[in-house]
Structure formats: C-alpha cells, structure tokens
Amino acid sequence: MSEDGKTSDAVDAQVLRSGTIRVRSEDDILRARQEARAVAEEIGFSTTDVTRIVTGVSELARNMHLYAEDGIMTWREIEAGRDSGIELVFDDEGPGIDDIQGVLRAEHSTSGGMGRGIQGTKKLMDAFDLTSNAEDGTTITVRKWQ
Amino acid sequence: MTASESAAVTQVYDVLIAAFPGRPTDQAVDNLQQEVLNQMNETDPRGVILDISEVTTLDSFFARVISETAGMVELMGGRAIVVGMRPSVAITAAELGFGLDSVDTARSTDHALLMLGVTVEDADDVAAESESEAATTHDDGDRSGSALSPGGGR
Numbered sequence: 057m058s059e060d061g062k063t064s065d066a067v068d069a070q071v072l073r074s075g076t077i078r079v080r081s082e083d084d085i086l087r088a089r090q091e092a093r094a095v096a097e098e099i100g101f102s103t104t105d106v107t108r109i110v111t112g113v114s115e116l117a118r119n120m121h122l123y124a125e126d127g128i129m130t131w132r133e134i135e136a137g138r139d140s141g142i143e144l145v146f147d148d149e150g151p152g153i154d155d156i157q158g159v160l161r162a163e164h165s166t167s168g169g170m171g172r173g174i175q176g177t178k179k180l181m182d183a184f185d186l187t188s189n190a191e192d193g194t195t196i197t198v199r200k201w202q
Numbered sequence: 203m204t205a206s207e208s209a210a211v212t213q214v215y216d217v218l219i220a221a222f223p224g225r226p227t228d229q230a231v232d233n234l235q236q237e238v239l240n241q242m243n244e245t246d247p248r249g250v251i252l253d254i255s256e257v258t259t260l261d262s263f264f265a266r267v268i269s270e271t272a273g274m275v276e277l278m279g280g281r282a283i284v285v286g287m288r289p290s291v292a293i294t295a296a297e298l299g300f301g302l303d304s305v306d307t308a309r310s311t312d313h314a315l316l317m318l319g320v321t322v323e324d325a326d327d328v329a330a331e332s333e334s335e336a337a338t339t340h341d342d343g344d345r346s347g348s349a350l351s352p353g354g355g356r
C-alpha cells in the first residue's frame with residue numbers, strides 16, 4: 057500500500073494496449089469480467105490464472121458498484137523484459153474506505169458480506185495497491201504476471 | 203434471459219437439478235435461488251443438486267448464494283449437493299478462502315444421485331441415460347424426468 061497512489065510494484069512496465077469499462081450496473085460487472093477474461097486469454101494466461109484474474113475483477117468491480125455506485129476499470133496489457141502480464145485499475149470517486157487495515161485483514165465489512173473480497177483478491181494477484189480517502193475515493197491497482 | 207433462467211431448474215426422479223448459468227448477473231443468480239426454493243415448495247423433492255459445471259467465476263457473492271441456497275434447502279427438509287466445480291474454480295475458491303465448506307459436494311450428477319439415495323437400479327438407469335442426456339438435462343428436464351420416473355418410459 058502506498059499513500060501517493062503509485063503502484064507498489066517496483067517493476068517498470070510498458071503498456072502494449074489498454075481499454076476501459078465504466079461500471080455502474082450489474083450488467084457492467086458482467087461486461088468487466090468478460091473483457092478481462094478475453095484480454096487475459098489473449099495474453100496467454102493459463103485457465104487457472106484466467107479464473108484468478110476474472111474472480112478478482114468480479115470482486116473489485118462489484119465493490120465499486122456496491123459502495124461507490126460508479127467507477128471505471130482500466131485494463132492494460134503490460135510487458136517488462138520478457139514478462140507479459142495484465143494490470144487492472146479500479147478507480148472510483150465514492151466515499152472511500154475508512155478502515156483500510158481492517159479491510160486488508162478481512163476483518164471489516166459494511167455490507168453483511170464475508171468481508172473477504174479485497175483481502176482474497178490480493179492473494180490471487182502478484183501485485184496489489186490500494187489508495188483510498190474520503191476526498192478522492194478509492195483506487196485499487198492489481199497486476200498479474202504470466 | 204428470464205426464460206433460460208427458469209428453465210435451469212429441472213426434475214429428475216424425485217430430485218431437483220438446478221444448473222447455474224456460466225456467466226450470470228447477480229440478479230440471474232438471485233432468480234435461480236428463488237426458483238429452486240419455489241420448486242422445492244411445490245414438488246417436495248428428496249434433494250436438490252446444484253450443478254455449477256458451467257460456472258467459470260465463483261466470486262464471494264456467488265459462493266455466498268450457493269451456500270445460502272444449500273442451507274435453505276436443508277431448512278426445508280431436503281438435502282443439497284453441489285456438483286461439477288471446475289478445477290480452476292476450486293483452486294481459486296480455496297485461495298480466496300471461500301470454500302463451500304459447509305456444503306456437500308459430489309464429483310458428478312450420478313454420484314450425487316447415489317448420495318441422495320436413488321437406488322442402485324435407478325442409478326444404473328441414470329448412468330446410462332446421462333451418457334446421452336448430459337448435454338440436454340438442463341433444458342430438457344421433462345423428457346429425462348419421465349424416462350427416469352418409476353415405470354415412466356418403459
């Protein structure tokens with residue numbers, strides 16, 4: 057986690073292509089999942105990694121819709137040296153997360169959920185960065201390398 | 203979408219089979235849960251098989267609905283068995299920590315029917331039928347249902 061919004065991933069990656077999906081309905085969550093699946097498959101991720109990526113997208117896109125109502129998912133196909141991967145940014149201008157540490161320990165839910173979406177997604181990815189405050193909303197960036 | 207959601211719950215012998223769609227919206231998942239409970243009420247089956255073989259993304263919401271549905275079926279006096287979890291889905295669910303711990307699972311529909319106490323003779327018929335019916339069971343429940351009912355179709 058960082059305070060300045062930069063990714064915690066030290067590797068500098070080159071962006072090959074990218075796209076965005078606006079998420080403000082349940083159908084958009086489905087669309088975000090489908091787009092992430094298509095991109096991850098094109099990059100050549102294994103079936104299990106595709107499942108990890110799409111499951112993470114489902115958690116974070118649903119959170120945006122549920123807690124911030126409206127947000128944007130940006131996907132990027134990235135490359136660093138010989139490694140290829142995917143970066144996904146979930147950006148909203150909602151109320152922000154007040155107990156970030158609690159959320160990362162899966163000890164905090166305001167929706168009667170299991171409170172595991174964010175902590176679980178972090179485990180599925182190779183890099184995870186969360187910036188959140190009441191003024192700017194929440195930005196979560198994740199990366200998965202092949 | 204509504205038509206295909208309601209067609210996803212079918213009856214085989216005195217067991218309900220609910221096939222969860224592969225890439226559903228949250229609303230579609232909720233609808234299917236409702237449909238399972240309605241049919242549970244109408245047909246009083248001995249059990250419900252929750253078929254997730256088409257499901258490629260089991261996130262926390264979906265896992266919760268499946269656990270909840272199984273719990274409600276049990277409260278209504280039936281037994282619920284989840285079948286068909288894909289290996290990649292099982293791996294991801296375990297890593298996320300959303301195992302379906304409190305839910306019975308089976309490798310296949312045949313195995314689930316055995317667990318539900320469908321007799322060996324019935325199960326043999328089911329095994330034979332499922333070779334050809336596997337692909338159509340979801341939307342062709344009436345035909346397979348009558349073929350498997352005692353005395354039906356023989």
Ligand SMILES: Nc1ncnc2c1ncn2[C@@H]1O[C@H](COP(=O)(O)OP(=O)(O)OP(=O)(O)O)[C@@H](O)[C@H]1O
Nearest residue numbers: 119123152165166167169170171172173174194262
């Ligand atoms: N984009 C967001 N904007 C504001 N608050 C958020 C956002 N994402 C998550 N939160 C807050 O963080 C908490 C934890 O989120 P997390 O996804 O880990 O669990 P959950 O959504 O409560 O339950 P589930 O296990 O069903 O996902 C939420 O309850 C919510 O209060």
Ligand SMILES: [Mg+2]
Nearest residue numbers: 115119173174
């Ligand atoms: Mg969540």
